[in-house]
Amino acid sequence: MLFYDFEVFVEDWMVVIMDSDSHSTNIIVNDTKKFIDFYHQHESDIWVGYNSRHYDQYIAKAIIAGFEPQEMNNWVIEENKMGWQFSRSLFKIQFYNFDIMTQRGQSLKQLEGFMGDSVEETSVDFTINRKLTDEEIEEVIHYCTHDVEETINVFMARQEEFQTTIGLVNEFNLPIKYVTKTKAQLSAIILEAKQPESERDDEMDISFPDTLDIHKYADVKTFYENTRDYEQTYTKEIAGVKHIFAWGGLHGAKENYHGKGTIINVDVGSYYPTIMIRYGYTSRNIRDPQKYANIRKTRLEYKKQGDPRQGPYKIVLNSTYGAMKDKYNGLYDPRQANNVCVGGMLLLLDLIEKLEPYVELVQSNTDGLYIRLLNDDDFDTIDDICYEWETRTGMGLDFHYFDEVFQKDVNNYIMIDRESGTVKTKGAYVKKLSDLDYDLPIVNKALVDYFVEGTPIEETINECNDLRQFQRVVKLSYKFDGASLGNQRIQGKVQRVFASKNQSAARLYKVKQGHLEKISYTPEHVFIDNGNVSNKKIPTELDRGWYIRLAKTRAKDFGGF
Structure with missing residues (x-):
């Protein structure tokens, strides 16, 4: 496995490559032949970079294809165009790139800062309109080498990202070249999804689960029946909690709240995948919708057996909804994505309506509720309500218990079960921080x-x-x-x-x-x-x-x- 980083200036370029197998470092400066020779020696290796999916791999391919790296650099940086659009000749070049950047807009320097490492940058201006001096090249190499070392550190902290990608490739018998793809792209390939030749115009034609049973809050359903604009929202107090109904999932919470008692997290298992299968809301671009259902069935069987192979199947299931909103993905089907999201919100609203007389609603979120029992003697009644909802809707619920909650809003809370010592936190202020997210x-x-x-x-x-x-x-x-x-x-x-x-x-x-x-x-x-x-x-x-x-x-x- 090779870790690499390119730096491109007006009249100079360089690349630092570290080989994890031989523990060697290769530094190439302005030497096209040397880089192409190195590439051919390592053509079957996986090249790991940070933001390399959008930049470094295309600098490499441009050099291999006979272009000047500055041409590609200007294309991507100055003209803000996608590297793959530069030349058809790039498609013929085998280059197994794996990008360890998981969050768009999060820089390597930012992660270096979180890890406590140096975030100092080279003083050499990338826009210098001349050849760099030897001293300047030496300085850039120093910082470039540091960034490759940090890329290795990020990779080690995010090994699971690589392992799940390799797991998808291996479990579904895909060519190794697909290691370059995102999980959403791989999901589209696995499900054999292809966008139709002509664009659909039914994005806002919402359909509703045929099992819905909403009465008190029927006006929310009416809102979605009548709206045709993503800018429109609907504000409604539900069980004493303000909710704003839009297009991103159910969200409502008591703010600045402290509560004690029997607090239950009523969590819907594998919510969106189950909705897609139960109500026919999978992407219409999938060649055989049954394949998605079969993937879920296999995943549940593996999970029950404790088989780690369930991981890749879970990735496909969970990536599909987001991919249905991505116009560049084969799964793109915004109508079905809206059906999943709106259907999920209304089904939970249905459950809230039934539970409301017996509980205090602490918060509702995309795939579950937090409720506090008004009277512990009502637990059996609540359990019966949830069972009826499960049977009618085809969903499955899990209960998790807490006895105290501190809550800022729907995205920031601390749930405590003092008897077991379990603490669940969510939100930037209280979440458990990792080395790659270490701020205050x-x-x-x-x-x-x-x-x-x-x-x-x-x-x-x-x-x-x-x-x-x-x-x-x-x-x-x-x-x-x-x-x-x-x-x-x-x-x-x-x-x-x-x-x-x-x-x-x-x-x-x-x-x-x-x-x-x-x-x-x-x-x-x-x-x-x-x-x-x-x-x-x-x-x-x-x-x-x-x-x-x-x-x-x-x-x-x-x-x-």
């Missing part, structure tokens, strides 16, 4: 420890001496020209900032057309450390008080304090 971790920890263990927020923050725990990683989007520390412009789209006790320290701003704009959740006074902060001790300059105040503000949003 001390604040998250302080909140969860406060709500679950009763630990004072000050105690958690004051006793921590690991600088990385206090980092705020800021990434500026392409819409901004750069960053400024006070009135002084600084280099880099990614900055790692910390709160400073120094009252003369400046604030970090983002710059747009010469104007300074504040960045959310950054202190008024900061210091920046873009080097490696792993295992780095906290300097006396760090203002712990800022983190304490932020944590307490967030705690209030969850119904605490």
Whole structure:
């Protein structure tokens, strides 16, 4: 397996390639023959990059096809066109690229920041209209090598992404060349989906599950019967909770809420796939709709046996709905996607209507509900209602129990089962952070420890001496020209900032057309450390008080304090 990264300038280009098998590093600068020779020696290897699906693989293919890499660079970067549109000759080139970037718009530098590694960038301007000096080339190679090393680190943290892709290729007997595809693209290939030659014009022709039984909230169904515009929404109080009905799933929650008692997560298992099969809402582009149903059946059999092969089948099932909204995917069928989404919302609304007399609705979301029993003696009644709903609709429900909830809104909550010690968190403020998502971790920890263990927020923050725990990683989007520390412009789209006790320290701003704009959740006074902060001790300059105040503000949003 090869890990690689290209850098292309006006009159120079280079690539750093690291071979995971031989543990060797190859650096090629402006040498077309050398790169093509290397490629032919490794034509059957898998090349792993970051954002390489959209950029690096096409730089490589352009060189192999006899084009200058600058031509492809300008095509993709300057003209904002897709690499595959550049030349038909690229289709003939075998290049097994695997892109470890999973979230569009999330840069490698941002992940480096989360991991506590250096996010410093080369000072060499990519628009320099001349040949680079030897010193400049050496500097670029240094940073390019660093980025390849970081790509390997990201790959190791996301090995499951690669394993599931390989699992799809192997389980469904696909050619290895399909390792380059996204999971949604692979799902379309596996299901033999192909868009019709002429575009359909029935996107808003919504049909409803024939098992629906809604009375009190029938006006919601009427809204979907009459609307023909995605901009239209319908606001309705459902079981005492405000809901906004639109086109993205059911969402409603008590805000700034704290509750105790018997709290049940009523979760619909494999909701969208089951709806697609039960009500005929699979993409009409699938050659044989029964194949989707068979994949679900096989997956359930493997899951029951504890067979890890269930993984690839689950990917196909769960990727299909999203792919039906992607106009570039073979599964694209927006009418069916709308049927799935609206049908799912109304079926849950049906269940809420039946449960409402016996429960407090804590929140509703795309595939389930959180309810609090008004009287524990009503559990059998609630169980019977859920069973009737399952039998009538063809869905399956799972119950998960909690005894306390702190909730900011539908996307941010802490559910606690104190008897078993189970804690479920959701949302940026309280979720468990990973090495690739590590922003203000001390604040998250302080909140969860406060709500679950009763630990004072000050105690958690004051006793921590690991600088990385206090980092705020800021990434500026392409819409901004750069960053400024006070009135002084600084280099880099990614900055790692910390709160400073120094009252003369400046604030970090983002710059747009010469104007300074504040960045959310950054202190008024900061210091920046873009080097490696792993295992780095906290300097006396760090203002712990800022983190304490932020944590307490967030705690209030969850119904605490």
